[in-house]
Amino acid sequence: MSKYLIMIYIIGSILNLFFPEFSFENNSYANFIIGTLILILVISYYYYQLLQSDLILDFYKSFPFYVSIGLLVFNLILNPIAIYQSYYDPKNPEFVEVYRYILTATNIFMYTCYSIGFVVCLKKNKSY
Secondary structure: OHHHHHHHHHHHHHHHOOOOOOOOOOOOHHHHHHHHHHHHHHHHHHHHHHHHOHHHHHHHHOHHHHHHHHHHHHHHHHHHHHOOHHHOOOOOHHHHHHHHHHHHHHHHHHHHHHHHHHHHHHHHHOOO
16 A cells, blocks of 8 residues: 555656646645655554554564654654745744754654664664
């Protein structure tokens, strides 16, 4: 299922480049929204499969769990703000400052989740 959604998204994104109202200077917010929805669907499917299996007992030892948490929070926080990207200019320094703080905080959170996942999985996979 996820392979087909990703292929449709990639084809749609490439086709979106051919429309004149979207260029490299403007963002297509449909790509942000659809990409986030696909990501939410894929991560929800992963969580559903995790709940259906015996891996739920050791979910905190799997690296995909930490990646999914980091990506989900990052996209759910940052993509709604990306819709207001047109306000990102020197004329509106308040939005620039808020956007910078939110971007920094979400990046720190996401990469902290990745780092915790690496450390936990390193301890799990280490054999002496």
